[in-house]
Amino acid sequence: MLDRAKTQTKGPQHFVTRADVLAWIVLAIAAVLASLPLLTRGYSCGHDFDFHLRSWMEASTQWKGGIVKPVWAFHAAWDAGEPRLLFYPPLSWMTGALLTLLLPWSGIVFSFTALILFLCGVSMHRLLRRWVSPGLAVLGGCLYLVNPYMLFCAYERTAYAELMAAAWMPLLLIGLLRERVTAWRIAVAIALLWISNAPAAVVGCYTMLLIGGMRWLYLLRKDRNAAWPYFGRVTAGFLLGVLLDAFYLFPFAVERKFITLNAALTPAASPEANYLFAYSKDEFHNGVLLHSSTIALVLVAAALVCGGVALLLQRKQVRAFAGMHDRDASLQQHNAWRIVVPLLMIYSVIVLVLQTPVSGPVWHHAPQLNFLQFPWRFLAMQGAVSVTVVMLMVKRITASHAVTQKTNTTWIVAGLVLTLVAAYGLANPIFRQGCDDEEGLAPQWTFFHRGDGFEQTDEYTPTHDDNDVLKIKLPAAWIAQDVRNQPASGNGSFPKGTPLPAEQIPHSDDLIFTAHATHADDVLIVRLRPFYGWHVVLDGVEQSALPQRPDGLLAVPLNSVGKHRVEARYRKPWDQWAGGALSLLGLGFLIIAAKREESSHSSLLR
Numbered sequence: 285m286l287d288r289a290k291t292q293t294k295g296p297q298h299f300v301t302r303a304d305v306l307a308w309i310v311l312a313i314a315a316v317l318a319s320l321p322l323l324t325r326g327y328s329c330g331h332d333f334d335f336h337l338r339s340w341m342e343a344s345t346q347w348k349g350g351i352v353k354p355v356w357a358f359h360a361a362w363d364a365g366e367p368r369l370l371f372y373p374p375l376s377w378m379t380g381a382l383l384t385l386l387l388p389w390s391g392i393v394f395s396f397t398a399l400i401l402f403l404c405g406v407s408m409h410r411l412l413r414r415w416v417s418p419g420l421a422v423l424g425g426c427l428y429l430v431n432p433y434m435l436f437c438a439y440e441r442t443a444y445a446e447l448m449a450a451a452w453m454p455l456l457l458i459g460l461l462r463e464r465v466t467a468w469r470i471a472v473a474i475a476l477l478w479i480s481n482a483p484a485a486v487v488g489c490y491t492m493l494l495i496g497g498m499r500w501l502y503l504l505r506k507d508r509n510a511a512w513p514y515f516g517r518v519t520a521g522f523l524l525g526v527l528l529d530a531f532y533l534f535p536f537a538v539e540r541k542f543i544t545l546n547a548a549l550t551p552a553a554s555p556e557a558n559y560l561f562a563y564s565k566d567e568f569h570n571g572v573l574l575h576s577s578t579i580a581l582v583l584v585a586a587a588l589v590c591g592g593v594a595l596l597l598q599r600k601q602v603r604a605f606a607g608m609h610d611r612d613a614s615l616q617q618h619n620a621w622r623i624v625v626p627l628l629m630i631y632s633v634i635v636l637v638l639q640t641p642v643s644g645p646v647w648h649h650a651p652q653l654n655f656l657q658f659p660w661r662f663l664a665m666q667g668a669v670s671v672t673v674v675m676l677m678v679k680r681i682t683a684s685h686a687v688t689q690k691t692n693t694t695w696i697v698a699g700l701v702l703t704l705v706a707a708y709g710l711a712n713p714i715f716r717q718g719c720d721d722e723e724g725l726a727p728q729w730t731f732f733h734r735g736d737g738f739e740q741t742d743e744y745t746p747t748h749d750d751n752d753v754l755k756i757k758l759p760a761a762w763i764a765q766d767v768r769n770q771p772a773s774g775n776g777s778f779p780k781g782t783p784l785p786a787e788q789i790p791h792s793d794d795l796i797f798t799a800h801a802t803h804a805d806d807v808l809i810v811r812l813r814p815f816y817g818w819h820v821v822l823d824g825v826e827q828s829a830l831p832q833r834p835d836g837l838l839a840v841p842l843n844s845v846g847k848h849r850v851e852a853r854y855r856k857p858w859d860q861w862a863g864g865a866l867s868l869l870g871l872g873f874l875i876i877a878a879k880r881e882e883s884s885h886s887s888l889l890r
Contacts, residue, residue: 303418307425310696311405314426314703318435319398321712327393329719330442331572334728335741340380340392341732343369347381351793355817356854359732361740362756364813364837368744370860371536371543375479376445389725397438403451405429408671411454414462416679419692424675426699428454430706431671432579433663439715440575446664449484452476453668456488459521460495461624465514468877470521471870475528483656484664490653491665492522494634498627524877527870534863542816547742553657555647560639560659575715576660580639583663587632587670590677591625597680625676628669635662635669746815749836758837761797761810761850767831767839769809793854801842807831808850810838817860821851 322328338359346354360366369377379399383392405425412421428434437447452473459470470492477485496518503511526533551557552569561577564570637643639659647653656662685691721727732738740751755770762771799808813836814820820827822840831839842848 304413307409307413307418307422308406310422310700311409311425311429312402314405314700315398315402315429317700317703318401318430318707318711319394319438320704321439321707321716322394322397323391325712325716327719327725328439328442328716329723330440330717332444333442333717334723334738336377336380336442336444337725337728338732338738339368339372339377340384341729343377343381344384345732347385355856355860356793356815359735359737361737361745361751361754361813362758363735363737363760364740364754364758364811364835365815366740366744366746366813367539367543367815368741370539371545371744373445373479373481373485374532375476376448376481379448380444389729392725396444397447400444400448400451401429401434401438403448404434404454407451407454408668411458411668411672412675416675417687417692417695419687419695420675420678420682422692423678423695423699423702424671426703427674428667428671430703430711431667432582432710433660433667435706435711435715436575436579437664439711440572440717442717443481445481446484446661449477449481449488450664450667452480453484453488453491453665454672456491456665457495457668457672460492460499460518461627465517466877466881467517467521467524468874468881470518471524471528471874471877474522474525478525478529479532483658483661486652486656487662487665489522490650491631492518495627495631498630499623502623502627524870524873528867528874530866530870531860531863534866535857535859538859539816539857542747543743544745544747545743547745548657549654555654555657555659556641556644558658558660559641576658576663577639580636580660580663580666583666583670584632584636587666587673588629590670591629591632591673594625594673594677594680597677597683625673628673631669632666632673635666638662746813746836748832749813750834754835754837758811760795761799761808763799763801763806763842764809765803765805765807767807767809767833769807771809795852797850799842799848799850801845801848804844806842806845808840808842808848809833810840810850810852812838812852814838814852817854817857819853819855821853823848 327333339357342357342359343354346358355367355370356365357368358365360368380392380396383395383399387395405428408428409421409425412424416424434447434450437443437450455476456470456473459465459473462469474485474488474492477488500511500515500518503514552564552566556562557564557569558573558576560580562573564573638646639662643659647659682691722731737756740754742751745751759771762769764771795810795812797808797810799806812818814830818838820830820838820840822842827840831841833839838852840850842850
């Protein structure tokens with residue numbers, strides 16, 4: 285069914301194989317099967333369901349209003365707003381928002397999950413296809429997209445951003461383990477991780493340090509001339525990946541001091557509370573720990589046992605990385621089975637140790653590792669590692685058998701059956717979460733468009749703003765004689781300004797009010813938490829050093845009796861423009877690096 289027939293396109297290196305096209309079709313079917321319970325049994329209201337759903341609604345609404353790159357979530361903090369769309373990696377919420385514009389609302393969760401699982405399968409297939417037969421590569425893709433941690437994220441946690449980041453984990457392994465390591469491939473994987481999910485990106489960076497470091501040490505012992513070029517390419521790839529994401533990372537670095545980011549580091553979301561089979565007084569959290577701990581043991585055991593079997597079955601002469609050339613010293617000169625499998629087994633042991641209290645000093649002193657919160661987040665990469673080792677073991681066991689169309693078809697059918705069994709035998713009965721009356725898609729959509737707003741995110745709350753005193757169902761604005769005033773019933777509220785003549789229509793981020801002051805000390809209170817980038821203009825004059833309220837809402841002294849025009853305008857600060865320029869620069873470097881790689885490879889094939 286799957287063969288290596290090639291349809292040539294431009295150049296000797298570029299081709300599309302029929303095997304790849306058929307593999308993508310099979311993996312798309314597998315992703316649909318794995319997500320099918322979300323369509324037939326209804327969506328799962330997992331731990332992060334509300335957060336992601338509201339971000340999708342916020343972004344799609346702002347797109348309709350003409351805001352191309354949303355930053356400010358106007359409906360958060362009960363319509364006072366927060367900068368969640370600036371600080372949260374954009375790829376997942378942009379994807380979800382796009383789906384809300386293209387598809388019926390009732391199928392959004394199923395469509396998003398199926399799409400991401402498909403990408404997971406494709407990336408794993410791309411990793412495996414260089415080492416195993418086409419059928420086994422498809423089976424590995426199916427196994428990866430339904431590995432327990434993937435279903436745990438998709439159904440129980442509904443951690444959609446982390447789920448999306450898992451799609452890029454195999455790409456990072458490709459960059460680190462391929463025969464000819466290139467900076468641009470590592471850069472693409474690192475960039476995709478950072479714009480998908482920050483904790484997963486931290487996992488990716490430490491994985492690059494561990495696996496890349498171990499391979500570098502191996503090369504130092506075997507071939508010093510190859511070791512330093514490898515080190516340089518991996519380092520350059522990391523730096524280029526960060527540069528590509530400067531449009532997101534640079535503003536994050538500059539503006540993080542204006543939010544209470546450390547609020548995410550709660551006692552329940554700390555490494556100490558989430559070690560292997562830890563126990564707390566919170567029964568709900570204990571259920572999560574039981575599932576994550578069991579998954580950790582299963583994945584690590586699979587890697588160690590299957591890796592051991594593969595090494596035991598290793599013959600003295602094994603083909604190393606079929607289809608690769610020998611320009612870069614290492615994996616072709618030295619047996620691939622003696623390098624890749626041990627590296628992945630050692631990595632698996634490290635991941636297991638990180639799940640235990642023994643690793644406490646590492647969690648407290650390694651840079652940014654504490655923001656990972658849960659040690660079991662390393663299982664996103666461990667899933668890719670375990671599937672790789674399992675498929676290499678299967679390859680060793682079946683090495684004496686010829687690869688035929690029949691055997692490829694058998695592996696493919698096995699993969700599809702596996703996804704269906706995992707969906708209805710594991711994901712639906714074990715990981716699936718029920719929904720309260722107000723958690724469902726339809727109620728949340730109704731609340732959002734009714735203008736009720738939704739709860740703030742503590743870590744994205746502007747500094748000095750107290751969430752405990754922030755009231756709900758406040759008017760858009762009201763006049764008070766005291767900065768601390770809360771509106772009473774009938775206390776003149778002012779809705780959002782009416783549209784101006786066409787040549788003066790404000791930017792979509794603008795809030796405009798016309799206030800009539802009856803006292804010289806009147807203050808206009810606006811249901812908005814000002815943040816870096818917001819500018820307040822009173823009667824054409826920009827204001828600074830405005831009075832502070834405990835709840836963080838904007839307070840503008842009107843200073844005189846009469847009619848006043850108050851404008852709150854959000855304009856991208858310099859750091860966001862600079863980040864965009866740096867990303868364009870990185871894109872240019874990426875294209876040049878990829879072209880040089882293509883040219884170099886083509887010259888070697890002549």
